[in-house]
Amino acid sequence: MQTTPEAIRPVARPAVRATAPRAAQQPDWPDRAQLRRVTERLRGLPGLVRPEDTARLRDRLAAAAHGRALLLQGGHCAETFGADALGQVPAVVATVRRTAGIIARGAALPVLPVGRMAGQYAKPRSRPTEVRDGYELPSYRGDAVNGTAFTAQDRTPDPWRMATAYHHSAQTLRTIAAQEPGQAGDEEPFHVSHEALLLDYERALVRADPATGRRYAASGHMLWIGERTRRPDGAHVAFAAGVENPVGVKIGPDATADELLALAGVLDPDRRPGRLVFITRMGADRIRHVLPELVSKVHASGSPALWVCDPMHGNTRVTDDGIKTRWVRDIAAEVQAFVEIHRELGTHPGGLHLELTGADVTECVGGSEPVRTADLDRNYTTACDPRLNRGQALDLAFLAAHLWGKGPGPGPRAGA
Numbered sequence: 015m016q017t018t019p020e021a022i023r024p025v026a027r028p029a030v031r032a033t034a035p036r037a038a039q040q041p042d043w044p045d046r047a048q049l050r051r052v053t054e055r056l057r058g059l060p061g062l063v064r065p066e067d068t069a070r071l072r073d074r075l076a077a078a079a080h081g082r083a084l085l086l087q088g089g090h091c092a093e094t095f096g097a098d099a100l101g102q103v104p105a106v107v108a109t110v111r112r113t114a115g116i117i118a119r120g121a122a123l124p125v126l127p128v129g130r131m132a133g134q135y136a137k138p139r140s141r142p143t144e145v146r147d148g149y150e151l152p153s154y155r156g157d158a159v160n161g162t163a164f165t166a167q168d169r170t171p172d173p174w175r176m177a178t179a180y181h182h183s184a185q186t187l188r189t190i191a192a193q194e195p196g197q198a199g200d201e202e203p204f205h206v207s208h209e210a211l212l213l214d215y216e217r218a219l220v221r222a223d224p225a226t227g228r229r230y231a232a233s234g235h236m237l238w239i240g241e242r243t244r245r246p247d248g249a250h251v252a253f254a255a256g257v258e259n260p261v262g263v264k265i266g267p268d269a270t271a272d273e274l275l276a277l278a279g280v281l282d283p284d285r286r287p288g289r290l291v292f293i294t295r296m297g298a299d300r301i302r303h304v305l306p307e308l309v310s311k312v313h314a315s316g317s318p319a320l321w322v323c324d325p326m327h328g329n330t331r332v333t334d335d336g337i338k339t340r341w342v343r344d345i346a347a348e349v350q351a352f353v354e355i356h357r358e359l360g361t362h363p364g365g366l367h368l369e370l371t372g373a374d375v376t377e378c379v380g381g382s383e384p385v386r387t388a389d390l391d392r393n394y395t396t397a398c399d400p401r402l403n404r405g406q407a408l409d410l411a412f413l414a415a416h417l418w419g420k421g422p423g424p425g426p427r428a429g430a
């Protein structure tokens with residue numbers, strides 16, 4: 015069901031706690047003086063994205079919230095500062111654009127291409143430390159924090175990496191801009207997004223729009239809050255509540271409808287379509303049990319949140335050899351269930367959030383040119399989670415085109 019403007023009513027802002035809980039998943043910066051110097055430096059740098067571009071994405075997402083477009087977010091799990099990182103940018107953009115184009119044709123709707131790019135340098139982790147051969151070191155938390163090598167030097171958080179992340183983001187944005195066609199006619203512009211995890215970085219990059227005085231996160235067009243940091247009374251949600259950007263929230267299978275209602279109350283109190291995106295990542299085995307109640311309760315509350323499916327993060331498994339992988343079969347099953355659930359409820363299945371690359375990596379199992387478990391170590395290069403390779407991403411695009419192309423089902427408000 016598409017949310018009509020008439021259905022959008024303001025709600026009372028929830029009371030803000032006097033003392034917010036400590037921010038989850040922050041690095042243990044060893045040198046606070048250096049941290050202060052870096053954040054001071056970041057505060058003096060220009061914003062990475064322009065508020066008018068962020069506002070434009072928000073308008074396009076409002077169309078999606080009304081059922082007139084879809085969102086496609088895609089890119090690496092973790093961008094890196096590696097020597098070949100910038101060289102990979104055009105292929106990732108091309109894969110996201112091609113995937114969007116295939117889905118758009120099947121769904122007969124515009125698909126907004128948004129990269130997990132130009133800022134995706136910080137990772138939440140399941141465990142604070144990693145043990146190898148009896149040695150324990152801090153976990154890798156993204157190139158904006160520490161390095162992947164299993165050495166004390168690399169794994170010690172270094173706040174100056176946040177400045178490097180800023181400059182890599184700027185170069186990535188320049189690379190994307192150089193590749194973009196002229197934006198005439200209906201060519202959807204390419205926007206960028208990342209997880210707003212590192213609050214020292216994000217707070218230092220908030221800028222007021224000189225035209226309107228409104229505060230924007232200038233680190234990217236769209237930000238999202240991860241499954242591990244989405245407490246409605248937590249510091250990440252409080253940060254996102256204070257900026258105008260479109261904001262996503264990852265929603266795992268243990269989330270409750272009350273949590274989602276609380277998140278909608280804090281992040282989108284004025285119920286403005288295009289502001290809030292719930293990115294559900296349930297796992298193929300749990301989505302049918304969990305998602306319908308969440309969607310119906312949130313929708314019944316009058317929230318115009320856009321619903322997007324991340325079929326990656328609920329479907330991670332580890333092989334007998336200890337390799338983190340995902341099966342294309344599970345990913346496809348979660349996408350199919352997502353679309354079917356929304357069709358049954360008469361709500362709008364608003365798009366996809368994928369971890370993918372433009373290269374021929376062997377990180378996920380399956381696909382029409384199948385990667386087998388035995389192939390995984392042939393070209394397994396991710397710094398964190400397993401990504402779809404280009405062919406697997408296109409396989410999924412054709413499946414999505416088919417699923418979305420079936421049109422609204424016989425839900426209670428189909429055709430509304």
Ligand SMILES: O=C[C@H](O)[C@H](O)COP(=O)(O)O
Binds near residue numbers: 091139141327398399
């Ligand atoms: O990308 C998402 C998370 O950072 C990632 O899935 C965490 O992985 P871990 O469970 O290996 O820490």
Ligand SMILES: C=C(OP(=O)(O)O)C(=O)O
Binds near residue numbers: 091240241295327
């Ligand atoms: C950390 C991520 O996901 P989630 O918060 O859903 O686990 C991610 O998108 O890389």
Ligand SMILES: [Mn+2]
Binds near residue numbers: 092398
């Ligand atoms: Mn990931």
